[in-house]
Each structure stands twice: as structure tokens, then as C-alpha cells.
Amino acid sequence: QVQLVESGGGLVQAGGSLRLSCAASGRNIGYSAMGWFRQAPGKEREFVAFINWSGTTYYADSVKGRNTISRDNTKNTVYLQMNSLNPEDTAVYYCALGRTGSGSRRSEDYAYWGQGTQVTVSS
Secondary structure (H helix, E strand, O other): OOEEEEEOOEEEEOOOOEEEEEEEEOOOHHHOOEEEEEEOOOOOOEEEEEEOOOOOEEEOOOOOOOEEEEEEOOOOEEEEEEOOOOHHHOEEEEEEEEOOOOOOOOHHHEEEEOOOEEEEEEO
16 A cells, blocks of 8 residues: 655744655655645645655745755655745645556645645744
8 A cells, every 4th residue: 555654743843944745655655756745724725845756846925935945866855845934834744656657736646645744933
């Protein structure tokens, strides 16, 4: 069974940084796009970033310039480096494995999802 396990969330003050990790098992991620999404309380899940099979990255406007998505295929792991965090970044962050290697901003283009990791940014 494919499993994605996020880690690295926590409580940080505004302006701080976190590095989220997503370890995959049951599937080699090398040929797949990997994405990060987030969901704040009372809000719809929203796209954060993806990295396609060749390493091309895309970011939501809300995090562009502050977040960096990367992957280490040998470790079967994807990362999200988050800098200059603000309270609006508070959410549960989910990683997802894409149905293809192309990458997408759409949730429907991801086949597997992690359980989420909580990121809380205090004022």
C-alpha cells in the first residue's frame, strides 16, 4: 500500500522557518509529480507547490518566494522549506503523489495523500 508520511510541522513564531518532509513508501516517487497542499480551519484545501518528475517547480502566489519544494528520489522523500512564515500560513499541510509526472495544481491529479502535519505560526 502506498503511504505518505509528513513530518516537520510545529509551532513557530512569525518570521520563522520550518522544513516539512514527506516520506513515501510502497511506490517509487521518481516518475511522479509530488505536491504540497494545505487546509486552514474553515477553509478549502489549497495548492501550495508541486515538483514534477524532472524537478520543475511551481508555487501558489501566496507562498512564492518564501517556500521551496524539493525532492530526493534516492530517499523517496519530498520536502517543503518554508521561510518567513506568517500566521496566514497556519494550516494542516498535506503531501500528495501525482497520477503522472507532469505536476498539477489540482487535487484531483494526485492519487495518494499523507495524513497531514500541523503548522501553526504565532503572531
